Amino acid sequence: xxxxxxxxxxxxxxxxxxxxxxxxxxxxxxxxxxxxxxxxxxxxxxxxxxxxxxxxxxxxxxxxxxxxxxxxxxxxxxxxxxxxxxxxxxxx
Amino acid sequence: xxxxxxxxxxxxxxxxxxxxxxxxxxxxxxxxxxxxxxxxxxxxxxxxxxxxxxxxxxxxxxxxxxxxxxxxxxxxxxxxxxxxxxxxxxxxxxxxxxxxxxxxxxxxxxxxxxxxxxxxxxxxxxxxxxxxxxxxxxxxxxxxxxxxxxxxxxxxxxxxxxxxxxxxxxxxxxxxxxxxxxxxxxxxxxxxxxxxxxxxxxxxxxxxxxxxxxxxxxxxxxxxxxxxxxxxxxxxxxxxxxxxxxxxxxxxxxxxxxxxxxxxxxxxxxxxxxxxxxxxxxxxxxxxxxxxxxxxxxxxxxxxxxxxxxxxxxxxxxxxxxxxxxxxxxxxxxxxxxxxxxxxxxxxxxxxxxxxxxxxxxxxxxxxxxxxxxxxxxxxxxxxxxxxxxxxxxxxxxxxxxxxxxxxxxxxxxxxxxxxxxxxxxxxxxxxxxxxxxxxxxxxxxxxxxxxxxxxxxxxxxxxxxxxxxxxxxxxxxxxxxxxxxxxxxxxxxxxxxxxxxxxxxxxxxxxxxxxxxxxxxxxxxxxxxxxxxxxxxxxxxxxxxxxxxxxxxxxxxxxxxxxx
Ligand SMILES: Cc1ncc(C[n+]2csc(CCOP(=O)(O)OP(=O)(O)O)c2C)c(N)n1
Numbered sequence: 001x002x003x004x005x006x007x008x009x010x011x012x013x014x015x016x017x018x019x020x021x022x023x024x025x026x027x028x029x030x031x032x033x034x035x036x037x038x039x040x041x042x043x044x045x046x047x048x049x050x051x052x053x054x055x056x057x058x059x060x061x062x063x064x065x066x067x068x069x070x071x072x073x074x075x076x077x078x079x080x081x082x083x084x085x086x087x088x089x090x091x092x
Numbered sequence: 093x094x095x096x097x098x099x100x101x102x103x104x105x106x107x108x109x110x111x112x113x114x115x116x117x118x119x120x121x122x123x124x125x126x127x128x129x130x131x132x133x134x135x136x137x138x139x140x141x142x143x144x145x146x147x148x149x150x151x152x153x154x155x156x157x158x159x160x161x162x163x164x165x166x167x168x169x170x171x172x173x174x175x176x177x178x179x180x181x182x183x184x185x186x187x188x189x190x191x192x193x194x195x196x197x198x199x200x201x202x203x204x205x206x207x208x209x210x211x212x213x214x215x216x217x218x219x220x221x222x223x224x225x226x227x228x229x230x231x232x233x234x235x236x237x238x239x240x241x242x243x244x245x246x247x248x249x250x251x252x253x254x255x256x257x258x259x260x261x262x263x264x265x266x267x268x269x270x271x272x273x274x275x276x277x278x279x280x281x282x283x284x285x286x287x288x289x290x291x292x293x294x295x296x297x298x299x300x301x302x303x304x305x306x307x308x309x310x311x312x313x314x315x316x317x318x319x320x321x322x323x324x325x326x327x328x329x330x331x332x333x334x335x336x337x338x339x340x341x342x343x344x345x346x347x348x349x350x351x352x353x354x355x356x357x358x359x360x361x362x363x364x365x366x367x368x369x370x371x372x373x374x375x376x377x378x379x380x381x382x383x384x385x386x387x388x389x390x391x392x393x394x395x396x397x398x399x400x401x402x403x404x405x406x407x408x409x410x411x412x413x414x415x416x417x418x419x420x421x422x423x424x425x426x427x428x429x430x431x432x433x434x435x436x437x438x439x440x441x442x443x444x445x446x447x448x449x450x451x452x453x454x455x456x457x458x459x460x461x462x463x464x465x466x467x468x469x470x471x472x473x474x475x476x477x478x479x480x481x482x483x484x485x486x487x488x489x490x491x492x493x494x495x496x497x498x499x500x501x502x503x504x505x506x507x508x509x510x511x512x513x514x515x516x517x518x519x520x521x522x523x524x525x526x527x528x529x530x531x532x533x534x535x536x537x538x539x540x541x542x543x544x545x546x547x548x549x550x551x552x553x554x555x556x557x558x559x560x561x562x563x564x565x566x567x568x569x570x571x572x573x574x575x576x577x578x579x580x581x582x583x584x585x586x587x588x589x590x591x592x593x594x595x596x597x598x599x600x601x602x603x604x605x606x607x608x609x610x611x612x613x614x615x616x617x618x619x620x621x622x623x624x625x626x627x628x629x630x631x632x633x634x635x636x637x638x639x640x641x642x643x644x645x646x647x648x649x650x651x652x653x654x655x656x657x
Binding site: 065 | 208209212213216217218219220222237387388389391392393
């Protein structure tokens, strides 16, 4: 969102489920960067045809905006914003 | 069938009859298959950037899928600007490139580039084929994806060995388009009925959704005053009295005033681009917002929506029209106010009555609009001339106005016009360009000659990069920096070198004759129009400023007569 609607930098944890396709991870990281977030931790696990990626992010823009951009990626099948406690126990 | 033949089979299945491309090493198997194919017309442009932009012009003018093809390495990298342009304006494009053979990928082979990696940010999706048997299904997916939801470019990079390999799978059944989605409009309808000063703000999403008719029905039946973005120009047609024209940086005072004063903004297929909104804090400060779009990611991206309606624009607009049929909106006073603003604050540039006076951009475009008629397609480039077209040409339909909105790509106009001409060889297609932009893809004059296209070219020549000069004048203390083009080639001679006859005009009394001559000529023709170097586009909002702070032309004291567009 606009600089004026930016908030102080916050930390978020997103759980992204993706299909195993060429450059799936690159696409994900690219969107995170371009939409104004920094990856501070990342854990990835293959599960059959899927990839589960747990991202801890920092940024000052609304995370909902990032979430809707990630959901647009053809390789992404789901994005879940983790609440604080769950996020801590699952973060890599 | 091998991979190449499967590509052509996919073209046939989807009635893709025209593609734009340029051959080279790794894509040669596909070009070899094209030799025996009679159902696909391959148009050879003279630069891959022009192939992509021509495919885009074709898609924009027709509403169909555009297809461009190139070889690996430099062929693929040359496509990038055109594909980025399509991405920014959500144009459905299928991009096919050859890649070095699978075994050589990652070895820095001759003409190897990681085009998939380089283009991740400018495609809706992309594929690198690593199994020839996957090709038929990927082609189906790519063709459907490029055109569905919010359209965009889909890129398939195919190693040479995959083009040659036998494919052992068949294409799956074509993907059925999803059922149009229509959310519940009742809360939005209630909000619309409550509003005293509601304003329709529409963009390119209307024609991308092929919702032009339902938009027009809604605009007409609701009587809502409306403003449009650069890409929404033509949405309301030539004759809608409530259409205030373009808003934003070079929008009309009337359009920006209406946005400033409205109490409800009904946004239809527009993405709140900064050139349209100016400083966001000052944009429609008193308005609630209803946002209608096919792409959920546009909601709340730049401005919070009080109500967001995601779905098929056709279905949503028709639902509104139906609901208003029983009980219309009571907005007579507001309509009257907006029409008054339009009369006093529409685009107004002075026409010089003096026959020997130099030609101005607005005066030229106004005459062109009157003469070229309701059906002509105008493909413009980027700069002052582009804004004069947006301000003074009366478009009847958004697909008549081909303009590079999101990326602002100089060099777009000529190849886009070529693409548009391939949708209908009898249609009047005019490329209106500036002397800077024209030189960015001037090699395409050869394409016009080769395919005997009856395209009309109009170069508004101010001997400089006008839009940059204007900004330097207004915002950089008139310190001109590298904008001078007074050593331009002789454009008339240049056109003639490609067998394109050309005319030069420079006086006001030559405008009509010049336009009529090129339009009456059966083949391609170029009109070289010398205009003043000092002319600016008015009004203007400084980048980053609020639309309220738009700057008008300083008063002129000549014998000019003002007209409102
Ligand atoms: C490829 C590209 N390079 C640079 C620019 C920046 N730019 C925007 S308008 C403009 C000047 C265009 O000059 P011209 O085509 O002569 O049109 P005019 O403004 O004079 O009408 C420039 C350099 C751009 N939009 N695209």
